[in-house]
Amino acid sequence: MTIRHFKNGDEQKCESLLMDSFSWYLKLEGSEWILSKLSSESILSQSREGLTLVAEEDGLIVGFVHMSTMDYGVGYISVIGVSPQSQGKNIGAKLLKRIEREGRNKKLRKIWLMVSHSNTGAINFYLRNGYSVDGVIRDFTLEGLHEMIMSKHL
Ligand SMILES: CC(C)(COP(=O)(O)OP(=O)(O)OC[C@H]1O[C@@H](n2cnc3c(N)ncnc32)[C@H](O)[C@@H]1OP(=O)(O)O)[C@@H](O)C(=O)NCCC(=O)NCCS
Incomplete structure (x- = not known):
């Protein structure tokens, strides 16, 4: 598994991966707003800033962070997001560590x-990563769903 910078052309694979990893959210009522955010167009435009x-494994994109x-x-x-088949294998932790390192730089x-x-x-995942x-x-991205604000000093 290697971690590398996003490049143009990755956006479609990233869209599929994110649609899979956020399928739990898409089951919630009123969650349709996230579809355009996870779209390849949005991924490409976000990647410009x-x-x-x-995270890539055997030519497949299995993890993404922006x-x-x-x-x-x-x-x-x-x-x-990490693809459901690849979750729990430390890929998320490696993505966080790398983005933190690049942030420090x-x-x-x-x-x-x-x-x-x-x-x-995911909350436990972030806690374990510092x-x-x-x-x-409260009631932020959806009514009845509350967003925890979490942070880490680098
Ligand atoms: C949260 C997420 C990015 C973590 O990535 P990951 O590669 O599975 O994380 P790691 O392997 O480094 O750590 C796994 C730990 O995360 C937690 N975890 C969260 N979701 C999990 C899942 N679906 N499967 C397994 N572990 C999960 C567990 O506590 C696990 O702990 P353990 O190793 O003690 O069993 C990933 O589970 C994911 O993509 N989830 C869906 C998308 C999402 O909700 N993103 C966060 C939005 S804020």
Whole structure:
């Protein structure tokens, strides 16, 4: 498994991967808004700013992470996903470590993200990777779904 920068032409494979890894979210009522965000067009346009990494195994893209960077030294992870067949194999942890390393090289001091309160697997994943909970925004991306704000100093 290798981790590398996103390149033009990866967007369709990344769309398929993200649609699979966010299938749990797409089952929730009112979640259709995320479809355009996970689309290949959106992935390509987001990749023009900040940092986008993919995890590749045997020519297949099995992991994706995008981070926007702010002028004041903070990065925001807008999306991270690993294909369902490849979850639990440390690929997510490796993507985080690499994006943190690249963030440090860009003189970022902190990374933050939002994770839904019901996504307990992902919350544990971030806790184990050194992120802590800063707060919660209630009824944010959907009514009844609360977003945990998590961050880590680099
Ligand atoms: C969260 C996610 C990126 C973690 O990636 P990963 O490669 O599975 O993570 P790792 O292998 O490094 O760590 C696995 C740990 O994450 C947690 N986890 C979260 N979702 C999991 C899943 N579906 N399968 C297995 N482990 C999962 C477990 O606590 C697991 O801990 P363990 O190793 O003690 O069993 C990945 O599970 C995923 O893509 N989830 C769906 C998309 C999503 O919800 N993204 C986060 C939005 S904020």
